[in-house]
Structures are given as C-alpha cells and as structure tokens.
Amino acid sequence: xxxxxxxxxxxxxxxxxxxxxxxxxxxxxxxxxxxxxxxxxxxxxxxxxxxxxxxxxxxxxxxxxxxxxxxxxxxxxxxxxxxxxxxxxxxxxxxxxxxxxxxxxxxxxxxxxxxxxxxxxxxxxxxxxxxxxxxxxxxxxxxxxxxxxxxxxxxxxxxxxxxxxxxxxxxxxxxxxxxxxxxxxxxxxxxxxxxxxxxxxxxxxxxxxxxxxxxxxxxxxxxxxxxxxxxxxxxxxxxxxxxxxxxxxxxxxxxxxxxxxxxxxxx
Numbered sequence: 618x619x620x621x622x623x624x625x626x627x628x629x630x631x632x633x634x635x636x637x638x639x640x641x642x643x644x645x646x647x648x649x650x651x652x653x654x655x656x657x658x659x660x661x662x663x664x665x666x667x668x669x670x671x672x673x674x675x676x677x678x679x680x681x682x683x684x685x686x687x688x689x690x691x692x693x694x695x696x697x698x699x700x701x702x703x704x705x706x707x708x709x710x711x712x713x714x715x716x717x718x719x720x721x722x723x724x725x726x727x728x729x730x731x732x733x734x735x736x737x738x739x740x741x742x743x744x745x746x747x748x749x750x751x752x753x754x755x756x757x758x759x760x761x762x763x764x765x766x767x768x769x770x771x772x773x774x775x776x777x778x779x780x781x782x783x784x785x786x787x788x789x790x791x792x793x794x795x796x797x798x799x800x801x802x803x804x805x806x807x808x809x810x811x812x813x814x815x816x817x818x819x820x821x822x823x824x825x826x827x828x829x830x831x832x833x834x835x836x837x838x839x840x841x842x843x844x845x846x847x848x849x850x851x852x853x854x855x856x857x858x859x860x861x862x863x864x865x866x867x868x869x870x871x872x873x874x875x876x877x878x879x880x881x882x883x884x
Contacts, residue, residue: 653692654691654692654693654694655691655692655693655694655713655714655843655846656693656694656696656711656712656713656714656841657682657693657694657695657696657712657713657714657715657716658696658698658702658703658704658706658707658711658712658714658715659674659676659678659679659682659695659696659697659698659703659715659716660678660698660699660700660703660715660716660717661697661698661699661700661703662700662763662766662785662807663676663785663786663787663807663810663811664676664677664806664807664810664811664814665677665678665806665807666678666679666695666697667697668697674695674697677734677806677866677867678716679695680866681716681733681857681863681866682695682716683695684853684857684862684866685850685853685854688853688856688857689846689849689850689852689853691846691849691850696712699765700763700764700765700766701764701765703715703717704717704723704765706838707723707726707727707836707838708726708727708838708840709838709840710838710839710840710841711841712838712841713837713838713841713842713843713846714730714835714836714837714838714843714846714847714850715727715835715836715838716733716833716834716835716836717767717833717834717836718766718767718768718831718832718833718834719732719767719831719832719833719834720767721770722767723767723834723836726839727836727837727838727839728836728837728838728839728842728847729834729836730834730835730836730837730847730850730851731834731835731850731851731854731855732832732833732834732835732854733832733833733834733835733854733863734806734832734833734863734867735830735831735832735833736804736805736806736830736831736833736867737804737805737826737827737828737829737830737831738768738769738802738803738804738805738826738827738828738829738831739801739802739803739804739805739808739824739825739826739827740752740755740760740800740801740802740824740825740827741793741800741801741802741803741808741822741823741824741825742793742799742800742801742822742823743793743794743821743822743823744820744821744822744823746799746823748799749825750800750823750824750825751825752771752772752775752777752778752827753777755777755778755799755800756777756778757777757778757779758778758779758798758799758800759778759779759781759797759798759799759800760778760779760780760781760798760799760800760801760802761781761782761783761788761789761792761793761798761800761801761802762780762781762782762783762789762801762802762803763782763783763784763785763786763803763807764782764783764784765782766803768802768803768827768828768831769827769828769831771827771828772802772827781798785811786801786803786807786808786811787811787814787815789801789803790811790812790815790817793822802827804831805824806867806868808822808824835847835850835851835854
C-alpha cells in the first residue's frame with residue numbers, strides 16, 4: 618500500500634495565508650498573544666489518540682500536537698473527545714484547532730490550515746473470503762466503520778451497503794471474525810496498528826484500496842481563530858514533513874503506540 622506524507626509546503630502555506638486573510642478582519646482587533654495557549658479537540662479513536670491505563674494521553678495525533686507545541690513554543694492543551702464532539706467543538710469555537718480527515722463540509726465550516734498525513738482508506742475482509750471488495754459488490758452486506766468518520770463521498774452517499782458504526786477497529790475485527798459483518802472500511806494506519814497491537818498478521822485479512830491519499834488535516838475554528846498560531850503550526854508541519862518526522866509518527870516505530878498500551882485502554 619502507498620504511504621505518503623509529503624506535501625508541497627508552498628501550496629499549503631499559500632492556501633493558509635489566503636484563508637487567514639479572508640478571516641482576519643473578524644479577529645485581529647482582539648488577537649491574543651502568540652504565547653497564549655491554544656486548545657485542540659483530538660478525536661478519541663485508537664490508535665490516533667487515546668488514554669492509556671495510566672491515564673496518559675497517547676497516539677499519533679497526541680504526538681503531533683505535542684511536537685507542534687515544542688517546535689513553536691505555543692502551549693497546546695489537547696482535549697480528548699469523541700469524534701462527533703470534536704467536530705462540534707471545532708464548529709462552535711469551543712476549541713481553536715482539531716485534526717480530522719479532510720472533507721468538503723469542514724473545508725467550508727473551518728479553516729484548512731495544513732495537511733498532516735495521507736492515509737489510504739481500505740476495504741478489508743477475511744483472507745479466506747472471495748467476494749469483491751467494492752461498495753457496489755457489497756450491496757446489501759454489512760460494512761463496519763468508525764462512527765462519525767468521513768470516509769469519502771462514495772461511502773457518504775451510498776445507501777446500498779448496511780453501514781455498521783463502531784467505536785474502534787478492534788471491535789470491527791471481532792465482528793468480522795465472527796461473520797457478523799462482511800467488511801471493514803478504515804484507514805491503513807488504523808487497521809495495521811490494530812492488527813499489530815493484537816499480534817495478528819496483516820495476512821489475516823485481504824484489502825482493496827477504496828480511497829488513496831485521504832488527507833488528515835489540521836483545522837482551525839472560524840469561531841475561535843488563532844491565525845498567528847496557525848501560521849507557525851503550518852511552518853512546523855512543513856519542517857516535520859521535510860525531515861521525515863511525520864512519516865515516522867504515523868508509520869514508523871514511534872511513540873504513537875507504546876509497548877504495554879493495550880486496545881482495552883483505548884475503549
């Protein structure tokens with residue numbers, strides 16, 4: 618599967634500047650100091666972000682948020698939230714930022730600051746199954762997905778498959794092994810990390826690339842704008858991308874999933 622985290626920094630920066638210029642007239646009169654803390658709503662979805670048994674926040678998105686704080690000197694307060702609540706708080710301005718899969722609706726409702734990673738959205742089934750792994754072929758069959766996640770327009774608009782929302786891919790894998798669903802739709806990052814945490818080979822499943830290159834994006838709330846922080850975060854993301862740090866966080870042996878942290882601690 619392709620694993621891509623490289624982005625044209627100049628394009629991302631140009632889009633950000635344009636968005637901030639358009640919004641700046643609303644906030645610059647009362648703009649906070651750059652050193653003031655910013656809040657992040659982080660979706661509570663393993664292994665992206667979770668609380669371990671010791672009560673510590675872990676996961677790839679937590680690591681990214683902490684590194685942005687370290688690289689810019691801007692204090693970041695991460696708030697672990699159910700996915701739908703994270704989106705709600707971004708929309709209402711209860712937080713300044715969130716990291717979510719890019720989708721057209723959020724692009725209109727929030728400021729798209731910068732892509733952080735690209736993942737492939739996969740349809741997965743048991744390796745010994747034989748039916749085609751496409752939405753069309755899965756008509757009438759049960760497909761599990763993380764509740765509230767944007768997984769591309771085709772899935773959003775599909776009314777033929779039976780959509781089964783779950784809170785974690787570990788739950789979906791259990792349903793799949795029991796024959797209660799026919800497929801899982803999720804990111805390669807989530808599926809592969811979950812299998813690794815269960816000491817299960819990737820070969821246990823077979824895969825079909827449903828959406829290649831789905832972006833995970835840093836969004837800023839239009840109701841709680843922090844443009845000076847957004848610009849510094851964007852520059853830090855470009856540096857982390859250029860030196861391979863983002864790739865290590867999402868696909869390498871990073872601290873995004875610690876040894877000893879279990880799937881149970883994420884549910």
